[in-house]
Every structure is written in structure tokens, then in C-alpha cells.
Amino acid sequence: MSPGLRRVIASLGIVAVLAVLLYWLSVYGSSFWQGLAINLGMFLILVVSLNLFNGFTGVFSLGHIGFMALGAYVAAILTLPIASKQAYLPNLPGWLAGLSLDGMVGPFPVGFLFATVIAASLVALLAFGVGLVLMRLSGHYVAVATLGFLIIVRVTLFNADTFTRGSRTFSNITAYTDLWWVYGWAVLAIYVVWRLKFSAFGRAMAAQREDRWAAQSVGIATMPPRLLAFVVSAFFTAVAGALYAHFITSMSPNVFYFDLTFRVITMLVLGGLGSVSGSIVGTVIIVGLAEALRRIEDVTLFYGMSNIIIAVILLFLIIFRRQGLLGQRELNLAWLFGKSTSPSNKENKQP
């Protein structure tokens, strides 16, 4: 068996195991554990897609939650049943007021799929426009500028009350999101990001991250790979937003702000900037830890402890292991088959 074939089989094997787990959970699990798994899946999408930008290009975005907010609102407006639209969004322009993507083909909510794809595509288009300007910046300036973007999105959502109900809670969204939707998108996001990392674009991203001048001197432009990373990560972040809206079924612009931004960044930094499997590990650890600590809080009545402990862990991480748990390396799939090396995994040794 060639190493390539082995990797394909290993990946398919993992997806199959995941599918069995999901099936088991969706049939026998309580809706609490299903909900926890759905939250985990949404954070996986958020962290992996943020990693595509923050980890691979070396410039930091603090504004991705803004894309999530837009994805959530656009998709929710598209799928909101017409009766609810009349009740809660009475001033929508005619073409939007009469449109509701709540069609089903059998048990499959095809309207939700369209709404998610439309929302994410629109957001990706916006990210392209924003990226054309912001990706010219470098270093800390990108972080500050994207933070500005997040604030602009929030203010816009507050003021576009014809479409968003402004500060009032946007509610009565149909609960389409289930385990299959979330993990379907999560697997797709992970696959795309993984492929991008080891594509020519991914190597160009890594090259300009490590040394912009050296990369440019050998003909690798900074802009195209960065912009691609920005747009693709915005797309998947918006998908996570759409999934969120159709899971919780209500939201207000306050949800998509600093708190969520830093929860995602904590998971990203813990796992390791630049490592796809690291993102997965970091997300699983933080989501699991937050849930475990929440349960301990209920018993000890020391509310707020989970935040303190996670903050302290993050502090120690930054002091003693700044690159995160995995750094830029990937967990090796080949060890499953007893081989120690995989060709795709050598070049990422980082000082």
C-alpha cells in the first residue's frame, strides 16, 4: 500500500468511526449530550477556520466573530417562516418578506442548506472586499483593524433593525441544526483547511509567515494566499454562525462579541496556531474542561471558577509552552498503522 492510499483509508476510517459515534449519540444520547456535542462541533468549525487565517498566515484576526454574526443573521432571515416574519420583522422589503427557505425534501431541510450556503457565500464576498483593504496591513495592525471590523458589524446589526430587530432578541428561528449538520460541516471544514495547508497556497502562506521578505524575494506574493485564507475562513465561520442561529433559535448582536471571540482564541492558542489537529485537540479540551468545571461549580457553589481556571491554564501555557500543545505539527495518522513517519509532516519543525 502506498502511503497516500493509507492516509486516505485512515481518514475514511476516522470519518466512519465518527459516523457510528454520531449515530449512536443521536439514537441513544439525551438531548443534553447531543447539545454538548453540537456545541463542540460548532466550536470545531470556528477554531479550525480561524486557524486557517491566524495560524497559517501569521497575522491575527480578532474580527472573525463578526463574520459569524453576519452568517447567523443572514441565514436566519432567509429561513424564518413567513408568519414569523410578519410578526417580528414587519418592515422587511417585499421580496425578502415573501421569501422563506423552509422547504423540505422528505425529512431533509434543503432550504436550510441553501440558506447556509447563501449566507456563507455573501459573507465570503464581504470578506474578500474587506480583505482587499485589510490584508495590506501587517503584524499587530491586522488585529486592530479586524477588531474594528467586529465593532462595525455589531453597530450595523444594532442599527439595521428592519432586518435584525436591532437590539431586540431575534427569536423563533426553526431548530434545524442537529448532529449531522454540524459534523457534516465540521468534517468539510477540517478537510478543506487540511488540504489548503498542504497545497501550494498553504506553503505560500507558511513561507510569507516565516519570512515575508525572503518569500517575496523568491516570487511568493503576500497578498493572494493571505486573502484566500481570509475568505475561506470567513466562509466557514459564517457557516458556524448559521448553525448556531438554528441551534439556539434566538440571538442578539451582543452574543457575537468579545466573550465569544476570546473563547475561540483560547481554544486556538491551546491547541497550537498552525496545527489543524491541534485546533481539534484544543477545542475538545476546552469544551470538555468548561463542562466538567461547570459541574464542579454546581457542587462546590464556587461560581466563576471555570473562567479563572481556564485563564490560569492559558497563562501557564503562554509562559511555558507558547506554541500551544501541538505547535505547528500535526498528529500523525500513520501511527495507526505502525509507521512512524508521514511525508507531509516533516517540514513543520519550528524553532
Added chain:
Amino acid sequence: MKVRIIALLAVSVLLLAACAPAGSSQTAAPAAESAAAPAADTIKIGGGFALTGDESVLDLPAANGAKLAAKEINAAGGALGKPIDFIVHDSQYKMDVTAQTAKQFVEEDKVIGLIGYTDTDSVLAAGPTIQKAGIPFLTAGGTSPKIPAQVGDMMFLAAFGDNVQAAAGAEYGVNNFGKSAYLLYDKGVEYTTLLGDYFKTAFVDLGGTIVLEDSYDDDTTDFSAQIAKVKALPEQPSFYYVAAMPYNVGTVVKQFRDAGLTGPIIGGDGYDDPSWIAAAGEAANNVFFSTHALNDATAGSDAYKKFFAAYSTEYGHAPENAFAALGYDSVYLFVDALERAGSTDAQAIKKALEETKGFPGITGAITFTPDQHVPQKGVTIIALKDGKYTLGAEIVPTKIPAP
């Protein structure tokens, strides 16, 4: 470098969220344990509150009030002859956690009803799960009158709707100051936006005129732009209606007074936070607001005085605001319905809640009907005098705007 800075930012945000309530939650801790005596046969009632995060200013007093009520009921023999197990989960003011804790209440704790939350976001995040499970959900402090329509028929409010308190404010203004008003509201929050809207409807209905309407963003700290417009009015209105969040009230009022605008200011229950009043000093004179009860050790009704004393003994400090009383009332209201229902059957409790007539809460008499899950309560108007709460009026508004 970069990662380090951003991680430090993340750490500080996390710690901020954790710290906000830490001081008060510690004093709250011992009480909860005694309230919940997990026996084999108990009546389990869920208490969902954001004990940490921004909303904890209101949720923590509400949770403490509710726990106090559960403890008192247990001391008096419980409900239906069994002790109450009041189970509290912290929703952290995160909507995904709120939705999860709602599922936990239903599936793991198997509660017969849920009491909690003081904001619309949290109620709507928990609502669908509770509605689907078919158990009653009584929000202690959510005041949007639209909530029952948004969640479903198992949803009840313990507080009056914002339309009622806005109407009371309008009526108080018309009766005491006159028929012209200036309206300012915070457009970044649902509560203040609704309140401003309802005030306008009620005031115009009473024959009043809004001479100028203005708004500001939630994080505004400088109100000079709004104030300049007020000062440019040819004639000052009879009073100013300012719908503001607790963290903005002090700043708005102070800046109005500093600019020489000394007319009466009327607001909603967001003003019910003693800390800004102390900080504002003299500026807080001639300020009036609608709220759920007069939170004072001596001036309130006898029942309220009793609650005030019990709360102070239990937690070592006075009730922070009227939301403590709302939490307290919610539990008694629920248990009253439970006793009348005679069983823990959800539909029976719901029916009993709907038959509640003139329940004597410390925040006012509560009445529900099958199509009215927002209680028609009297509204307390507080007049601030030299940093003290005094009773302005008790109003049952006549003209209430539709939700």
C-alpha cells in the same frame, strides 16, 4: 510576542467575567446548601440564573431571593408535604450554556418547573427546551411582554411587562409634571428600546406630546450631543423620560444636571441600583422611576419589611435591588400554584398558575388568566430624595400599550 499579547487579552476577559460576581457569590454560597436538602422524595424546581457575567448584577439578587424563599418554604413544611429541592445552575450569561443548562434541568434533574433569568436573551435561549418538555417556565425578571408569544403557552412572567411600567411612568409624568416630554433611550438593548417605544405610545395616548426623541449607543459615556439638542429646544418639556441601563443611568443623570437641566427625570426599573445613586449625590434629586417594589427597610409594606430583614440576615447585606424580591416572589408564586394543583403534573400546575388571582406578592398582587401570562400588577414609582428611596406613587395604569 503577538500571541502573548492576545492571550493576555483573553485571560483578562475571562477573569473579568469571573470576577464580576465573585464577591457576592461567596456570601451566597452557604445559604444554598441549607435550602437544598436532597432527600429521596423531594419536589425539584429548577433555578436558572446567570450568576457570572454581565447580567449577574440582576440575576444574583434574584437567585438569592429565590433560594431564601425555598428555604422558608422548607422550614414551614415544604410543598405538598415534601421538601423543595431548588436546583441552581449558572448559565454564565452565555447563550449556548443557557440552552445546555435548560436541557440539564429537564433531562438530568427532572425538575417540575423552571424559575429564573432577568433578561429576554436568556429566557429565549432556555425557552424552547422548556416549552418542548412541557413544563412551566416562570421568569423572575424578564419584562418584555412579548416573551409568552415568543416561547409558548408554558411561559409566565413574574414581573410586570415593560408596556405596563412605561404606561405607569407616562401617567405619573402627566399627573405630576405636565403633557410635554423629552424621550431618550438606549438603542443597544432590547429592554430600553421597548421601554422607550411603549412610553411614547402610552404618553401620546394620554394626550401628551413628545417634543424631542433621541437615542444613544449602549457604551456611550459622553451625552453632550444629546444634551445640546435638549438645550436648543425653545422651551424645556415638563419632564425628561430616559430609558437607560443600570450602568448608564448615573452618567446620564449627572451630565443632564451638570448642564443645568434640572427638570424631573423619569425612568424604568433599570434605575433600581443603589450604587449610581450614591455616586450621583445631589444630581439624583428630582429623579423618579418605576420599579417592582420599594426596596427599603422601613418604608415598604410589612411583608416587604419582613423579606428585607430575612434577606439581610441570610446574606449579611440588604437586598441589592427589587430583583431579589422578584426572585423571592417567583418561588412563592410557583409553590402557591403547585399547592392548588395538588400534584406535580405540569399541565395541572400550568392550569393553577393561570387561575392565580390576586396572589399577594411582596412586589404586588399577581393575577394570570389563560391568555394573559404577563401579570397585571401595580407599579411602584420611586422618588429619589437626597440619595434615599421614597414612595412616589403606586400606580395601576389605565392605558396600557399593546405588547
